[in-house]
Amino acid sequence: MSVVLVVNSGSSSFKYQLLDMDHEQVLASGLVERIGEATGRARHTVTAAGMGADGTDAAPTVLDATYTRELPIPDHTAGFAVMLEAFAENGPSLTERPPVAVGHRVVHGGARFFAPTLITPLVEINIDELSVLAPLHNPANLAGIVAARRAFPDVPHVAVFDTAFHQTLPPAAYTYAIDAELAAAHRIRRYGFHGTSHKFVSEAVAAFLDRPLAELKQIVFHLGNGASVTAIDGGRSVETSMGLTPLEGLVMGTRSGDIDPAVLVQLARRAHLSIDDLDDLLNKRSGLLGLAGVSDMRDLLERAERGDAAATLAFDVYVHRLRAYAGSYLAQLGGVDVISFTAGVGENSPAVRAGALATLGFAGVELDPERNETRGPGIRIISTDASAVTVLVVPTDEEVEIARQTLEVAQS
Template sequence: MSRTILVLNSGSSSVKYAVVEPDSGAMLVDGIVERIGEGEVADHTEAMRIVFDELGDDMAAVIAVGHRVVHGGPDLYQPTLVDDEMLSKLDELAPLAPLHNPPAVLGINVARKALPDLPHVAVFDTAFFHDLPAAAATYAIERDLAAQWHIRRYGFHGTSHQYVSEQAAAFLDRPLGSLNQIVLHLGNGASASAIVGGRPVDTSMGLTPMEGLVMGTRSGDVDPGVLVYLWRTAEMSVEDIETMLNRRSGVLGLGGEIDFRLLHKRIESGDEAAQLAYDVYIHRLRKYIGAYMAVLGNTDVITFTAGVGENDAAVRRDALTGLTGLGIELDEHLNASPGKAARRISADNSPTTVLVIPTNEELAIARACVEVL
């Protein structure tokens, strides 16, 4: 029987799980337990029991448990065996990722109690971007203050950006080291990266996963003066501002929907708020594409991935329309044709190749676990 890895991604109200065969890349089973604390699933302990019931015999060949952890701060970035000391450090880092780290730590604690005989490995979203060039990683704020509080651009979705950039090189049958790439991870969370020879040179998310592109419920880039204004003039608390930016902004805050399929329906019905939300989303995305083309100098390949990037042909079309002067020419038929596999959607004569490549963070996490073990 082939060895497998159980991959867990614990959120505040959900646990995603998958059993992955790292050698072959096969995902034997995957699923999600949702609405934790809202009904039949009382807490994460109960959610984990449901996971194990669902997996049944698929647990027999599991040799380790891999946990996705969003933020490891300045010191935790390599895939790491979990112990009590590491979990204590993750608790201390909660202010850097208040939506993500606390449920991740909770999920790890529950899983360790349920599976005490298996090694547990934390795989960090920030790992791929840890060695960003200083010019890209550094914020232009008081230097000593930034050093004291470890303020820098950390970047997120790194597991996905690394996996997709490697898959793009394989798809093109080109050496990874020869390619300048832009990867656009467009899901509920969204991020962009510029990658030279397999190494990232810039990314849109920053100290937290809030910076950058417009997202499902997160604002992305916003003038810091807005936050001071809301605190001083609207008399909003820091907690209320943080909640607004993380949970009630982005496409949801502007257009009332988080699901792009529903957003498109509202646009088709003449909903002006939904149209504006979409326009703002696309405008910000085009700005980052243009900026990263400037950072790279020349761009060999642009790749769309994650839920929106893989499935929304309109987003891909509108993000790249009118960029023939920059060497980007979409094939409208290829772009509009649905598909689940890696595929090219640019015209044959396009100097820059445009791809759609499904991300597979679970496989990347599973393989990182094997490396640690």
Template sequence: MARPILLLNCGSSSIKYQMMDAASEQVLAVGLVQKVGDAGAGTLDHEVAGENFQLEQRFENHTVALEAVVQMFADHGPDLSQAEAVAHRTVHGGRMFQQTTVINDAVVAKLKELYGLAPLHNPPGVAGIEAARKALPDVPHVAVFDTAFFANLPDEATTYAIKHEVADALNIRKYGFHGTSHQFVSAKVAEFLGRDINELKQIVAHLGNGASMSAVDGGRPIETTMGLTPLQGLVMGTRCGDVDPGLFAYLQRKYGWDVNETDSFLNKQSGMLGLTGKTDMRDVKALVDAGDPQAILGRDVYVHRLVSYIGSYTALLGGLDVLTFTAGVGENAAWIRAEVLQRLAPFGVRMDEQANEVRSKEPRRISTDDSTVTVLVVPTNEELAMARETLAVIDG
């Protein structure tokens, strides 16, 4: 029997969605709304059964955008009234939410209390939740939290070295993000290898425009790169990742910036964009191949940070069985994987060059048989993970 679930991912100016049959795990429809809240016209692209339908109009807010999405389903299918639930990707659950949760008014109110922890992510997410509950009031709505997989990290990993009274009062700790992906991929690794996940020491590198890494010991995460916010850790498309915390005050003193200007600079104008002028790794590679010195430096900084964390996490795990690359860059940028693995060669990590160049939507091994660490590429599927989580919750 079909079990359709509508999956929503609401950003500040966009809505990504899928309709998935959670029983067969078949994707029934995909769509994207862009330029929500802009003064000009936005676009809605809706794909079903291999056909693409587009709408151009102004989407004043998420409510208007969700109404347009509902109408697109009504006009072109599939039948949205058959959806058993709506799943919302929710970035920050704070200490309040440590598992997938059915949404009610009290949950929405608590999510609003978390705005300060994720000012770039939670407000549009909540706006999407409110709009979707209004547009589809007769089905359960479920929040799937990016932070849930990391809710039980060891205290030594989550605790910042600041006055504990302040940390406790303001809920300041490492939360971690991309948890849905890290959980899905680490489980898929064990399935692919035919191994018991409880026996595996894993590092998962989720490399996309947003990037994070996790150390997973026996299926349980013990460390991750993102922290209180998604700014900490690896170099990303527009986010700086790790910097000296004193940089915030330094920039404000030198430029007279307020906290919002500083936050925007480090979140939206830094990372690979700041280093190379590009956010797409294909564009960065073209510059590297052309010998652009700034792009070469950007690549080296990106790889240096990855290798540093791999070394650190291997020590924390007490060894390493599997290193897995996933997400847009991790799955598709063979040249980045090669750069990382070349630096790990002194430790017996051996890359199969031909296997590394293969492009596939299937999990694959890219290390040789004599490598001290198994290296995999495993495509992530956060939407499938969300659908599974939602089905488990609504089935009780």
């Protein structure tokens, strides 16, 4: 059995999954949070597969079991010790099912990392140096790597970068039109994010349609609290909405997305906002939250249905931006074969999907209203049989994608 542990580390928490990659099944998952606070919290869930299910497609007869603990967790190293105790006490046994490798999500790989990478001391130094491009993410990712390598010293650790999939962007797509020397000196360019999800979804689409990935022109909308859209030509990212940071592009839960840079100048001059104030405004107090006071699309739609004008406007702004990017990427690709929606909003909001595609009939996009409203597991088609463009809902699985790439590196 090829078992891989996947770790996604934040500054005060980390998530993990233990996966049986022979069947791509989750054996266990968990969350260690409130690291560094007076009382930390750990949650560990053992799935039916982890309890000894036979790995077939039959519905499991054993329900998942979840265990929680509250105790001081001073740092990530202590957090991994808590995680190991959870495995030892509740299963599955890491002695019987030891991980052959540990995969780590790392947000920013800059222009240095364009593929999953075996972690060495030099790679750790590079991840640390790239923290200037992702100060909220890379240091936290690195803290998880250091702690995990202490907990699992005898297996390979692999970094999988959110930005790597977008290293195929052409210069015309990743270059900002500012002073070239200044941009080069400070590594200012578009990098793109959510690459692990976009890669997973685009490959899942090709498999589902039983068509060669190299022949497909795709637009993938990853719509969650953070949101991005990518144009994918033959499996290669050729344009994406996020830029130097995950702030650029679509309207998001609390992030503004695209904005005239002069707005920041005006706010600094007239409202006397500092650099930190502007950073907080654009990342934490904008998007749906800034427009309507709620960041969750479900809450927004409930308010809009009750006639809330601010919520209605926020939804319209959100959808307007989706259409703008869809039209742009249709032009960049020269047409499209498949449009996919994934992540929390993309997978669960028929209203968002319908709004995003409402004006694309000219391009051969024809949504089936009944299919769009029908929920179900797995990949499903929501376009009509006559639609020239196939529209899909595709559940993303970034952990499986990280595990796949980790295993490939570990076995090479």
